[in-house]
Amino acid sequence: MEEMIAKSKLAKQERQSEKEEVGQMTDMLDDQWRQLHNVVTSNKRKNDEEEPTEKDDFDLAVNELRLESTGNPSDRLKTESEMAKIEKEKLEKLEKERLMRMRGEQVKSKKHQSADDLDDGMDYGMDSDNEFEVMYKDGKLVSTKDDDEENEEESDEDEVGSEGESSESEEGGSDEGSDEESEEEDQYSDLDSAGEEVEGSDAEINAPPAKKKKKSEKSSVDDHIPYTFSVPGSYSALIELLDKYSLTDQHTVIERMRKCTHISLAEENKDLLVKLFGFLLEYFGDISLRVPVPMPLLDKLTVHLYELAQQFPKLTAEHSRHVILERQKLFTIYSQSKNGRGVWPFLDLLMYFKLIATIYPTSDFKHEVVTPTMIFASQIYTTCPVTNHRDVAVGLMLTTIMAEYVSFSKSLMPECVNFLSALLYSAASHADSSTNKVSASTAVCRANLLRCKGCEAEIRSQEVLPFNLSQVIIRGVGNSIYNTDQFVLTALHTCTALLNTFVGLYQELPAAAALFSHTKAALDRLDTAIYPESLQAQFSKLTEKLSSLGPKKLEYVCRERKKPKVLRLYEPSIEENFEVGKKKTTDKAVAEKQKLKYQYKKELKSTLRELRKDRQFIADQTIKDRMKRDAERQAKTNQILADLQGQQHDSNMFKKMNRKVKRK
Numbered sequence: 001m002e003e004m005i006a007k008s009k010l011a012k013q014e015r016q017s018e019k020e021e022v023g024q025m026t027d028m029l030d031d032q033w034r035q036l037h038n039v040v041t042s043n044k045r046k047n048d049e050e051e052p053t054e055k056d057d058f059d060l061a062v063n064e065l066r067l068e069s070t071g072n073p074s075d076r077l078k079t080e081s082e083m084a085k086i087e088k089e090k091l092e093k094l095e096k097e098r099l100m101r102m103r104g105e106q107v108k109s110k111k112h113q114s115a116d117d118l119d120d121g122m123d124y125g126m127d128s129d130n131e132f133e134v135m136y137k138d139g140k141l142v143s144t145k146d147d148d149e150e151n152e153e154e155s156d157e158d159e160v161g162s163e164g165e166s167s168e169s170e171e172g173g174s175d176e177g178s179d180e181e182s183e184e185e186d187q188y189s190d191l192d193s194a195g196e197e198v199e200g201s202d203a204e205i206n207a208p209p210a211k212k213k214k215k216s217e218k219s220s221v222d223d224h225i226p227y228t229f230s231v232p233g234s235y236s237a238l239i240e241l242l243d244k245y246s247l248t249d250q251h252t253v254i255e256r257m258r259k260c261t262h263i264s265l266a267e268e269n270k271d272l273l274v275k276l277f278g279f280l281l282e283y284f285g286d287i288s289l290r291v292p293v294p295m296p297l298l299d300k301l302t303v304h305l306y307e308l309a310q311q312f313p314k315l316t317a318e319h320s321r322h323v324i325l326e327r328q329k330l331f332t333i334y335s336q337s338k339n340g341r342g343v344w345p346f347l348d349l350l351m352y353f354k355l356i357a358t359i360y361p362t363s364d365f366k367h368e369v370v371t372p373t374m375i376f377a378s379q380i381y382t383t384c385p386v387t388n389h390r391d392v393a394v395g396l397m398l399t400t401i402m403a404e405y406v407s408f409s410k411s412l413m414p415e416c417v418n419f420l421s422a423l424l425y426s427a428a429s430h431a432d433s434s435t436n437k438v439s440a441s442t443a444v445c446r447a448n449l450l451r452c453k454g455c456e457a458e459i460r461s462q463e464v465l466p467f468n469l470s471q472v473i474i475r476g477v478g479n480s481i482y483n484t485d486q487f488v489l490t491a492l493h494t495c496t497a498l499l500n501t502f503v504g505l506y507q508e509l510p511a512a513a514a515l516f517s518h519t520k521a522a523l524d525r526l527d528t529a530i531y532p533e534s535l536q537a538q539f540s541k542l543t544e545k546l547s548s549l550g551p552k553k554l555e556y557v558c559r560e561r562k563k564p565k566v567l568r569l570y571e572p573s574i575e576e577n578f579e580v581g582k583k584k585t586t587d588k589a590v591a592e593k594q595k596l597k598y599q600y601k602k603e604l605k606s607t608l609r610e611l612r613k614d615r616q617f618i619a620d621q622t623i624k625d626r627m628k629r630d631a632e633r634q635a636k637t638n639q640i641l642a643d644l645q646g647q648q649h650d651s652n653m654f655k656k657m658n659r660k661v662k663r664k
Contacts, residue, residue: 081264088260095227225249229257231272238279239286251300254280258304263311270312277308278319284355285323288348298351302358309359320356320369327352328376335383342383344394353377353401363408370405374413377402381415386422386445389482389491393467395419396494403501410505417502417515423495424522426450427488450492452485452530459485460532464493489535496538503545513549520546 055063078086225245232238242250257276261269284301287294309316327349335342353373360369377398386392399416406413427450452459467490499519506512523546528539 081262084259084262084264088262088265091227091256091259225252225256227256228260229253231257231261231276232279235279235282238283242283247294247297250297254301254304258308273308274312274315274319277305277312277316280305280308281319281323285348285352288351289346293347302355305355306359317360317369320359321372323352324356324369324372324376328372328379331376331379340383341385342380344384344391345380345398350394350397350401353398357401357404362405365409365411374402374405374411378413378415381419386419386426386449388446389449389487392423392449392491393487395423396467396491396498399498400494403498406505407501412506412509414515417499417506417519420495420499420502421516421518421522423450423491424499424519424526427492428522428525428527450488452488459489459530462486462489462532464489464532464534466490467494489532492531493535493538496535496542500538500542500545503542503549507545507549510552510554513551516546516549 229241232241242253245253258273261272261276263269263273280301284298284305287297287301309320331342331345356369356373360367362370364370380398381395384391384395386395399419402413402416405411422445426445426448462485465486499516503512503516506515509515519542523539523543526539528536531539
């Protein structure tokens, strides 16, 4: 027992000593690892500092994607009807507030609250009217309230000075052209002065007051325009409504009228919008005749007309076609009263032609609005003689519009080519009475109409400038611009550019050489050396294109000698909803007859089937009866034979017994 206790103590002591040794060795290894780790990390840091690694594009993209915030859920997009309803409610609310302001009532407006507002109802005197911005530049204060007021006063004085200068320029002008130019300068004088202020050193200082001023002006402009409008019942009512506002505000009135009459708000709004399209189309032509032409308003009306035409294509096309046909009817009546000689149209009809090319597609082979317009233009070319420079300007503008019509479809309009060729003939140095023989479809063009009057040096030194629409077409025949070589050079430059366009469009036609033969003859007779270099370049380019149009072999048009034999068609007649036993016909009597015939055949088949069944039944029954009778007859015969055999047996036995008796 004592030995066992001693052995256990010894073992316990050995385990304790081993444990202590293991702990000491572990601590020693940890110390060595720490020392080694410090050495390794210090070397790595030194290497990183000495040789920094550059991150490539992939690492940068990964880091950006890792730090990029995830998307937040958003509300669904509103439909067109919902947007129209919201817009109408917004306009009605604004109109209500505007009427309240006009009556002197107080309009409740929600005041902006900052994120750190305590919402304690305290007002610290920071009224929006008394607020001003403080700006610093290079650490110094450069803008205060007093500075802003001084800058505003200076800008007002500059505007007054510019208005005075523009008024002096108006008084100094003698002709109508100078008056229009001075009016344009007056309209944009405030913009010029503002631009000079921006270029100055105090641009940054004056910027905030200018923004406040524009904001106040905008609010004052919008304040006198109602926010809700209804579509007038007649064109005169629409004119009376629009005349109350300026040209810039009329766009706002029409836009709000369309928003309040959106098609998704009520069913009857469709008819109202189509009626509004007709009114705007008529108004478009009326304001085209104003002097000066309000081109910004025409552009904005074009946007409204285009959107309405896209919304109701069929109904609006009827209105546009009616306008063109009505103008064509009036033009035809006038030309017939003048022995077939018409007058070149005014600007309203030309603007209608341009509007139709903008609203409707001109690339279609046949269109219900574009095709009648092109026919009307061809009638104008063939009936209107070119007698003065205004006719030349109007014809060139009409030809430019027609070139836009045929640019995609490449429809053939020889009237345009003949008109341009006639203009080249009128500029030829040896033009005579043969000018009228250009083509039977071209109206008469006066000889020597586009001849330059100056000397050759003066003509070459002049610069070719584009036409000014308001100065060339709107004014009368006696305009001083027409009697200048500048007009002639511009007209020839435009004519040559249009001819180059038409040659590029029709050069692939078989009859291209014949179509441009008069153009080539006119160029040959034209002395191009007296014109400026830019115009000579156009002439040489046109000559090269015309020379490339070589004669092509044309086939004679003739009738076929024999009528071609119609080939048999083997294509099956396929019905989408085919039913067995049923044939579709359009004639009611034929269908009823076929139905009776089908029922007759059906009843006949059923009757024959029943007769066959009856005949088979009768035959089977007859056979059964015959077999039964035969069986009964055979049974009787067998019975009779059995009886006869029994009698014969009895007879034989009797005879045998008699013979035995006799033997005894």
